[in-house]
Amino acid sequence: MHFQKLSLKFVLILTSLAAYLVPVSAASTGENALIVGANIGNVPWEFQDTAGELIGFEIDLVNEVAKRLDRAIEVINIPFNGLFSAVQSSRIDIAISSITITEQRLASVSFAQPYYDSDQSLTIRSDSSIQSINDLQDEVVAVDTGSTGDIWASENQQQYGFKEIRRYEGLAPAALDLQIGRVAGYISDIPAMQYYTKDKPELKVVERIDTGGSYSMMFRKDDELALSVNEIITNLKQEGFVNELHNKWFGVLAEETTSTAKVTAMPGVKAGLLLNFMDTFLNKAVFVETLPMLLLGLTTTLKLGLVSIVLGLFFGLLLALIRLYAPAIARVTAKIYINVFRSIPLLVLLIVIFYALPFVGISLSPFTAAATALIIVSSAYTAEIFRSGIEAIPKGQFEASQALGLSFVHMMKDVILPQATRIVIPSLTNNSINVIKDTALASVVAMPDLLKQATQAQAIAANPTPLIAAAGIYLLVLLPMVLAVSHLEKKYSKRNQ
Amino acid sequence: MDSLIQLKNVSKHYGKFMALRYVNLDVAEGEVVSVIGPSGSGKSTLIRCINLLEHYDDSGKITVNGTVVRKGADLKNVRANVGMVFQNFNLFPHMTILENVKLAPMRVGEISTEAATKRALRLLDNVGISDQADKYPGQLSGGQQQRVAIARALAMKPKILLFDEPTSALDPEMVGEVLNVIRKLAGQGVTMIIVTHEMGFARQVSDRIVFMDAGQVVESGTPADIFDGAKEPRTLTFLKNVLEQ
Numbered sequence A: 001m002h003f004q005k006l007s008l009k010f011v012l013i014l015t016s017l018a019a020y021l022v023p024v025s026a027a028s029t030g031e032n033a034l035i036v037g038a039n040i041g042n043v044p045w046e047f048q049d050t051a052g053e054l055i056g057f058e059i060d061l062v063n064e065v066a067k068r069l070d071r072a073i074e075v076i077n078i079p080f081n082g083l084f085s086a087v088q089s090s091r092i093d094i095a096i097s098s099i100t101i102t103e104q105r106l107a108s109v110s111f112a113q114p115y116y117d118s119d120q121s122l123t124i125r126s127d128s129s130i131q132s133i134n135d136l137q138d139e140v141v142a143v144d145t146g147s148t149g150d151i152w153a154s155e156n157q158q159q160y161g162f163k164e165i166r167r168y169e170g171l172a173p174a175a176l177d178l179q180i181g182r183v184a185g186y187i188s189d190i191p192a193m194q195y196y197t198k199d200k201p202e203l204k205v206v207e208r209i210d211t212g213g214s215y216s217m218m219f220r221k222d223d224e225l226a227l228s229v230n231e232i233i234t235n236l237k238q239e240g241f242v243n244e245l246h247n248k249w250f251g252v253l254a255e256e257t258t259s260t261a262k263v264t265a266m267p268g269v270k271a272g273l274l275l276n277f278m279d280t281f282l283n284k285a286v287f288v289e290t291l292p293m294l295l296l297g298l299t300t301t302l303k304l305g306l307v308s309i310v311l312g313l314f315f316g317l318l319l320a321l322i323r324l325y326a327p328a329i330a331r332v333t334a335k336i337y338i339n340v341f342r343s344i345p346l347l348v349l350l351i352v353i354f355y356a357l358p359f360v361g362i363s364l365s366p367f368t369a370a371a372t373a374l375i376i377v378s379s380a381y382t383a384e385i386f387r388s389g390i391e392a393i394p395k396g397q398f399e400a401s402q403a404l405g406l407s408f409v410h411m412m413k414d415v416i417l418p419q420a421t422r423i424v425i426p427s428l429t430n431n432s433i434n435v436i437k438d439t440a441l442a443s444v445v446a447m448p449d450l451l452k453q454a455t456q457a458q459a460i461a462a463n464p465t466p467l468i469a470a471a472g473i474y475l476l477v478l479l480p481m482v483l484a485v486s487h488l489e490k491k492y493s494k495r496n497q
Numbered sequence B: 001m002d003s004l005i006q007l008k009n010v011s012k013h014y015g016k017f018m019a020l021r022y023v024n025l026d027v028a029e030g031e032v033v034s035v036i037g038p039s040g041s042g043k044s045t046l047i048r049c050i051n052l053l054e055h056y057d058d059s060g061k062i063t064v065n066g067t068v069v070r071k072g073a074d075l076k077n078v079r080a081n082v083g084m085v086f087q088n089f090n091l092f093p094h095m096t097i098l099e100n101v102k103l104a105p106m107r108v109g110e111i112s113t114e115a116a117t118k119r120a121l122r123l124l125d126n127v128g129i130s131d132q133a134d135k136y137p138g139q140l141s142g143g144q145q146q147r148v149a150i151a152r153a154l155a156m157k158p159k160i161l162l163f164d165e166p167t168s169a170l171d172p173e174m175v176g177e178v179l180n181v182i183r184k185l186a187g188q189g190v191t192m193i194i195v196t197h198e199m200g201f202a203r204q205v206s207d208r209i210v211f212m213d214a215g216q217v218v219e220s221g222t223p224a225d226i227f228d229g230a231k232e233p234r235t236l237t238f239l240k241n242v243l244e245q
């Protein structure tokens, strides 16, 4: 009974995670279609109904805007923190996702007039003893990467004594970790959380956090389109269309004083950056400001990479030896392990370990989960590498060792493995490079690795410079390793000539 | 007199193929036996069964120094008593000459590094290459490598040495230096079984010659018995072919 309920819940959660991982796009129409980027799953603004149809407050609004512009529309699913670079690079024309208008963002992007006044909120498990932000001393809190909640939690971490701020790429995984108990509270936009918890008695919104802030559609900086859309929104407010949407999605009309009902000015273009290429992608001020965050992320990435590489090597060697020399049953098991884990995408494994294992009572921290997944996969690859190395050693080396009376352990340790390792060092180094690159996937389990820190920084600054800087840092770390592999391969092939 | 090595009714199957057929052989302590015969006759298989590099059929029995040669705890004793020299030397390429020779005494004999080094240097001196101790096998000529391999095989102070065509992989000008080392060992009373195609050497150094064909011991006797008075037609044909070359 209990298990059935859990597994049903698990399936539901996996489906919602799948929605987050797999981009959905509405039917594309025409060449001149408006491309709209949205973080699908952000209820009640943009999400899918049970039939897979895109619905929500902002979907309705942007559809009406497009209609009045006499243009078709195509919606692309982009994680929240990817929306900023998407408008800046003109990959999309409009971004929607209950994006809060901030001074900092206005320096890099444009917004139409707001149509919803929001606050942040604290959501907890219904059976939790936490009743307000003040109870979160020494607790882990969840936020959406780079969101207003993230900005607020980061600014107030000291004051409230949060033990850790864990950053997620959307509502579903954050809410799931709240349910599992890996985080004590979730700080996010109040309308979304009120809507989301409506039919979920196990979660409860307990506090409104007065951050203020209003949502609007976001555009590339100084895009003409922003002006046209702004005008249409003025009309839609005057016609009462926007407030009708409020009624449709929240069950009540908004008060006359709110931006949902009242026509407001378009947010002023801040005296900010001239958005040429350099200022957008290689902004020095943003770089200097966000570098400490990135370096913090780098240490996490290196720590995770190192632990995974070392343990992956150890278990890989063990597996290779089992695969080659153990009794038949163990040999077959090792072979199955090696083949299975070389076939499973790391990301899938990571999500299963992080989000599925808690349902059988194993709840791992983001670091442990990420390291476990990396070690499992890396050991499967290194096992094959070691095996090929051992099999490349001439039979005579084994026979000479045996004839001398060396034990199996000494034969391996003193004779075979030193030679086999030398042969496979280029492959092992290659594998290590892959492990370090794969640490970036740990972002999905709220690990503050280099990539995560960079996405957070670029969402807060609404500028992609931190991502470019992160790419540079990855390059600085990995390029020497890549060059070392080439060097070793050349040296080795020379020696074999 | 008790035999140091005893093979009783030893056979070896590779699937359905019989590489050894009911071989009986006794080797006394201090005896030098050369095994001759055409290629594929089972010479290597025979000596590789003695230190269990190959497993022989259950129907037969091999004893070395009173210990039955089978998989198990006693195999250690057998291998400690039996050194082997291979056609292709099989030195460990990642270790220096000295380390090659020291390895077994340190790991199996568990003697100290100093004692192992001393022993290794003495053995290398005996085979005439102590001055190359710090080089790697790849830096030595074939003849030098094979002499190192002999020193390595002697490092565990075995009672028995097995040679599997020790000069077949060597350039002709290096054959002599290796045979001289083996000859010297024969003179020191080490028990040896030597698989070889060097007939002159076999005749000179051996107490006994064993002729094999098709997995069987066809004929055996003193060098004079075999080289001058072989009775079996197969032996005569083989010797005729070899001497014609």
Ligand SMILES: Nc1ncnc2c1ncn2[C@@H]1O[C@H](COP(=O)(O)OP(=O)(O)O)[C@@H](O)[C@H]1O
Residues within 6 Å of the ligand: B014, B017, B019, B037, B038, B039, B040, B041, B042, B043, B044, B045, B046
């Ligand atoms: N691992 C093996 N599998 C199958 N047949 C083998 C194997 N090793 C040797 N043989 C066969 O056993 C016979 C004897 O081989 P071997 O002892 O090497 O002969 P020799 O050393 O006298 O040339 C040959 O016919 C050879 O093909």
Ligand SMILES: [Mg+2]
Residues within 6 Å of the ligand: B043, B044, B045, B164, B165
């Ligand atoms: Mg042979």
